[in-house]
Amino acid sequence: MDLTKLMQPFRLKNRLLRNRIVMAPMLSRLCYPDGVVSPQLIDYYAERAKGGVGLIIVEYCYIDAKESKANQGQLGVYSDQLIPGLGDLAETIQEQGARAILQKKQADLIAMGRALIADPELPNKIHSGRLEDIRTCLRCNEGCSSRVRQSKTQRCAVNAAVGRERQLRLHPVSKPKRVCVIGGGPAGMEAARVLALRKHRVTLIEKEKELGGLLRYATVPDFKAELRSFLEYLKTQVNKLGVEILCPRLATPEIVQELKPDSVVLAAGSTMPLPEFPGSHKSFVATAIDLLSGKYQAGERVLVAGGAAMGCEVAAYLASLGKKVTMVEMLGELALDLEMRSRLALLQLLQERSVEILTGWKLAKIEDAFVLLHGRDWRERRVEVDSVILALGLTPNQELFKPLKKTFGNVYVIGDCLEPRKIYQAVHEGAFTGRAI
Ligand SMILES: Cc1cc2nc3c(=O)[nH]c(=O)nc-3n(C[C@H](O)[C@H](O)[C@H](O)COP(=O)(O)OP(=O)(O)OC[C@H]3O[C@@H](n4cnc5c(N)ncnc54)[C@H](O)[C@@H]3O)c2cc1C
Ligand SMILES: Cc1cc2nc3c(=O)[nH]c(=O)nc-3n(C[C@H](O)[C@H](O)[C@H](O)COP(=O)(O)O)c2cc1C
Ligand code: SF4
Numbered sequence: 001m002d003l004t005k006l007m008q009p010f011r012l013k014n015r016l017l018r019n020r021i022v023m024a025p026m027l028s029r030l031c032y033p034d035g036v037v038s039p040q041l042i043d044y045y046a047e048r049a050k051g052g053v054g055l056i057i058v059e060y061c062y063i064d065a066k067e068s069k070a071n072q073g074q075l076g077v078y079s080d081q082l083i084p085g086l087g088d089l090a091e092t093i094q095e096q097g098a099r100a101i102l103q104k105k106q107a108d109l110i111a112m113g114r115a116l117i118a119d120p121e122l123p124n125k126i127h128s129g130r131l132e133d134i135r136t137c138l139r140c141n142e143g144c145s146s147r148v149r150q151s152k153t154q155r156c157a158v159n160a161a162v163g164r165e166r167q168l169r170l171h172p173v174s175k176p177k178r179v180c181v182i183g184g185g186p187a188g189m190e191a192a193r194v195l196a197l198r199k200h201r202v203t204l205i206e207k208e209k210e211l212g213g214l215l216r217y218a219t220v221p222d223f224k225a226e227l228r229s230f231l232e233y234l235k236t237q238v239n240k241l242g243v244e245i246l247c248p249r250l251a252t253p254e255i256v257q258e259l260k261p262d263s264v265v266l267a268a269g270s271t272m273p274l275p276e277f278p279g280s281h282k283s284f285v286a287t288a289i290d291l292l293s294g295k296y297q298a299g300e301r302v303l304v305a306g307g308a309a310m311g312c313e314v315a316a317y318l319a320s321l322g323k324k325v326t327m328v329e330m331l332g333e334l335a336l337d338l339e340m341r342s343r344l345a346l347l348q349l350l351q352e353r354s355v356e357i358l359t360g361w362k363l364a365k366i367e368d369a370f371v372l373l374h375g376r377d378w379r380e381r382r383v384e385v386d387s388v389i390l391a392l393g394l395t396p397n398q399e400l401f402k403p404l405k406k407t408f409g410n411v412y413v414i415g416d417c418l419e420p421r422k423i424y425q426a427v428h429e430g431a432f433t434g435r436a437i
Contacts, residue, residue, distance in 0.1 A: 003126055005020070006019060006020050006021060006110060006126065007019045007020075007021075007123075007126060007127050008020065009054075010054065010108065010109060012055065012099070012109075015099055017054035017055050017099055017109075018052075018054050018097055018098070019052070019053075019054040019123060019127070020054055020108065020109045020110055021052075021053050021054050021055075021109075021110055021112060021122075021123045021126075022053070022054060022055045022056075022057060022109045022110065022111045022112070023048055023053050023055070023056045023057060023111075023112065023113070023116050024057060024111040024112060024113035024116075025057045025058065025059050025060055026059055026113050026114075026117065026144070026148075026154070027059045027060065027071060027073075027074065027148050027154070028041065028044055028059055028073070028148070028153065028154040028163065029071065029072065029073030029074070029148055029151070029152065029153045029154060030044055030073060030153055030154065030163055031073050031074060031075050031076070032073075033072065033073070034076065035061075035062060035065075035069070035074060035075060035076020035077075035078065035082060036076065036081075036082060036085050037075070037082070037085030037086060037088060037089050039166070040153075040163055040164065040165075040166075041075070041089065042088060042089055042092050043164075043165040043166045044154075044162070044163055044165055045058070045089060045092065045093055045100075046092045046093065046096060046165070047120045047161075047165045048098075048116055048120040049092070049093040049094075049095075049096030049097065049098035049100075050096045050120070050121075051116070051119070051120035051121040051122060051123055051124055052097075052098075052121065052122075052123030052124035052126075052127055053098050053116060053120075053122075053123050054098060054099065054109070054123070055098065055099045055100070055101065055109065056093055056098055056099070056100045056101075057100075057101055057102070057111070058075065058089070058100055058101070058102055059074075059075055060074075060075075060102075061074070061075045061076060061077045061102060062074055062075075062076050062077070062078060063077055063078055064078045065078050065079070071148075071151070072151050073151075073153065077102075114137040114139065114141075114144055114156075115136075115137045117137065117143075117144055117154065117156050117159065117162055118135050118136065118137035118138075118156055118158050118159050119134055119135040119136070119137075119159065120159075121133075122134055132232070132233070132236050133233070133236070133237070133240075134233065135158055135159060135230070135233050136158070136226055136229035136230050136233060137156075137158070137226065138157055138158060138226045138227060138230055138423065139226050139342075140157050140226075140339060140342060140423070140424075141339045141340075141341055141342060142157050142339050142422070142424050143155035143156040143157045143159075143162065143424060144156060144162075145339075145341070146339040146340070157422070157423050157424040157427060158230060158423070158427055159427075160427060160428045160431035160432065161431075168431070168435065170194065170197050170198055170435070171198065172197075172198050172199040173198050173199055173200060176199050176200050176201055177200050177201070177261075177262035177263055177437060178200075178201045178203075178259065178260060178261045178262050178263075179195050179200050179201065179202050179203070179261055179262065179263045179264070179265065179437055180202075180203050180205065180251075180256050180259050180261035180263075180264050180265070181195070181202060181203070181204045181205070181264075181265040181267060182205050182251040182256070182264070182265065182266050182267060182268055182400065183205075183206065183213065183251075183266070183267035183268040183269055183415070183417065184204055184205075184206030184208075184211035184212065184213060184238075184245070184247060185212065185213020185214060185215065185267060185269045185415060185416070185426065186213060186215055186230075186231075186234060186415065186423050186426040186427055186430065187213075187267040187269070187414045187415025187416070187417070187426035187427070187429055187430040188204060188206075188213070188265065188267030188414075188415070188430065189204070189211060189234040189235070189237070189238050189430070190234065190426070190427045190430030190431055190434065191265050191267060191412075191414060191429075191430035191431075191433045191434045192204045192238050192241075192243045192430075192434075193234065193237045193238055193241060193243075193430075193434070194430065194431055194433075194434025194435060195243075195434045195437060196238070196241035196242060196243050197241060197434075198434065198435070200437065201244075202243045202244065203243070203244040203245075203246060203259055203261070204238060204243050204244070204245050204246070204247075205246045205247070205249050205250075205251040205255070205256075206245070206246070206247040206248065206249070207248055207249065207250040207251065208247070208248055209247070209248045210247070211234075211235050211238070211245070211247060212231050212234075212235070213269050213416075214269060214270075214289075214416070215227060215230075215231045215423075216231070216293070217288075217289055217292035217293055218292075218313075219231060220292045220317065221292075221313050221314075221316065221317035221320070222317065222320050223313075223316065223349065224313070227423075230423075251268075251400065252400075253400065253403040253404060253407060256404060256407075256408075257407060261408070263408075263410065263412070263437045264404055264408045264410075264411045264412070265411075265412045265414060265433055265437075266398075266400060266401060266404060266411050266412065266413045266414070266417055267413075267414050267415045267417055267426075267430065268397040268398075268400060268417045269396075269397055269415060269416045269417055270394035270395055270396045270397055270416040270417065270420040271289075271394065271395055271397060272287045272288065272289045272390075272392075272393070272394050272395070273287075273395055274287060274390065275390065275392055275393075277363075277364075277365070277366075278364075278365040278366065279365055279366025279367060279371075280366060280390070282366055282368070282388075284299065284385075284386060284387050284388060285366055285387075285388045285390065286298075286387070286388075286389055286390070287389070287390050287391070288304075288306075288310055288311065288314045288389055288390065288391040291314060291318075291389050292314070292317075296387075298318055298321075298323060298386070298387040298389065299323075299385075299386025299387040300323060300324060300386050301323070301324045301326075301384060301385050301386045301387070302318050302323045302324070302325050302326070302385065302386065302387045302388070302389060303325075303326045303327075303328060303363075303371055303383055303385045303387070303388050303389070304318070304325060304326070304327045304328070304388075304389045304391060305327075305328050305329075305363040305388065305389070305390050305391065305392060306329065306390060306391035306392045306393070307327055307328070307329025307330075307331065307333075307334040307335065307357075307359065308334075308335065308336070308337050308391065309335045309337050309338045309342075309343075309346065310391045311327065311329070311334075311391035312327065312334055312335045312346050312347075312350060313346065314389055314391055315327045315350060315355045316346065316349045316350055316353055316355065318389070319350075319353035319354065319355050320353060325353075325355045325356065326355070326356040326357075326358060326383055326385075327350070327355055327356070327357050327358065328358045328361050328362070328363055328373055328383075329357075329358070329359045329360075329361070330360070330361070330362045331359065331360070332359050332360055333359060334347060334350075334357065334359065335347065358373065358381075358383075360375055360376060361373040361374065361375045361381065362374045362375075363388075364380075366388055369384060369385070369386075370382050370383060370384050370385060371383050371385055371388060393420070394416065394420035395420075396416060396417050396418065396419060396420060397417055398413070398417060401413060412433045412436070412437070414426070414429035414430055414433050415429055415430065
């Protein structure tokens with residue numbers, strides 16, 4: 001279906017939908033414990049109706065107070081007492097030009113789930129041809145399915161306002177401040193985007209030639225397309241919103257002082273140092289970042305050390321380049337830092353790409369042309385290699401914190417600069433800081 005057809009009205013029985021975009025049913029856990037509609041649930045659906053969707057299939061409900069209730073925070077339709085709340089919900093959705101039904105599939109319409117969590121305004125943006133403004137869903141499941149499965153309310157890695165639309169609505173400030181944001185990764189760009197939307201005067205300083213931070217490297221593997229779109233979205237937004245971008249420019253306390261900011265946001269991210277152990281400084285040893293940034297070209301037989309998500313992704317990427325890849329991880333399992341479904345998909349990819357997996361082994365020593373691994377019970381193993389890639393952890397870049405704090409008092413430290421984690425935390429901390437200033 002092309003996008004023009006997607007935006008054409010559609011007759012559904014006796015009702016006319018303004019377009020063919022349907023919000024798929026998704027448990028939000030935003031109701032009160034007894035299944036009553038809450039203001040947060042109304043705001044959540046109102047935001048999506050306002051964003052231009054044609055039809056909302058409201059999340060699935062329970063129809064009696066006992067057997068059919070499957071989840072805490074689930075919507076109830078089991079008693080007349082619930083009717084006023086359900087009526088309010090339906091009315092609010094209709095006032096915004098959308099239709100609402102309870103869960104039921106329809107043909108000829110396009111159902112979208114997570115895309116509308118990530119960006120409720122997606123239909124309006126398609127309608128007005130602003131495709132570059134669409135905040136793309138990462139398909140990471142970290143804020144939505146994963147949290148909902150853990151009995152938490154629905155959230156989203158790229159949209160901090162999900163489930164608290166009213167509380168996090170953006171309001172322009174009456175007295176704009178001059179704000180300096182250090183670091184053009186997702187945390188710094190999200191903070192700059194929100195600050196600019198609130199009419200602050202923002203300068204974003206990035207030391208590399210391009211904005212993006214670690215996302216520039218995270219998006220290199222062939223299977224990370226969603227991250228690439230999200231990175232483009234952030235870059236487009238800070239440019240469009242008139243953020244002053246100093247890039248490439250290394251932020252120092254002196255440069256920041258010259259800008260005379262009222263507030264400073266430190267979003268300098270993290271770096272991946274080469275760890276110290278026998279052989280780690282040999283010429284054929286590099287970090288995952290060196291590899292993904294193109295600083296280091298791997299040989300034919302590659303050993304990847306570190307089986308968290310990053311190491312696994314690097315291994316799958318190298319295998320896609322035709323390399324013979326072996327992965328080594330001390331623990332018994334791989335990619336434990338990933339959400340369950342993404343983890344299974346990545347493990348399957350490693351298998352499809354014939355990556356040899358050695359769990360329960362530790363990289364002990366790197367010699368010329370081979371590595372020595374140590375296993376349980378004093379076992380040793382030699383693996384012949386041309387290259388070793390280390391994906392063993394990141395260290396936060398906090399050197400600027402003390403000097404900045406001395407001059408400016410309040411410095412907001414966000415994202416991986418606070419502690420290396422993920423896009424979810426980088427974006428949320430950026431979004432909250434952007435609202436706090
Ligand atoms: C290979 C890889 C894959 C990943 N995949 C995922 C994934 O699939 N999902 C996920 O959620 N997370 C993933 N991550 C983690 C994610 O990329 C980070 O959590 C996120 O980028 C952190 O954002 P940030 O803005 O805090 O820091 P960064 O992205 O590190 O950005 C910090 C920026 O600050 C700049 N900077 C530092 N010092 C200065 C200075 N003095 N002056 C000016 N600029 C400075 C840096 O150049 C950098 O651009 C991955 C990370 C890697 C390395
Ligand atoms: C947080 C979340 C909750 C969901 N809850 C339901 C549900 O209650 N009923 C249902 O039929 N599908 C549910 N789904 C599945 C979605 O309706 C949809 O089919 C799925 O997300 C795939 O579409 P997408 O790739 O556009 O997100 C849920 C999905 C998510 C992400
Ligand atoms: S949490 Fe991840 S998968 Fe879920 S809607 Fe947000 S970006 Fe998409």
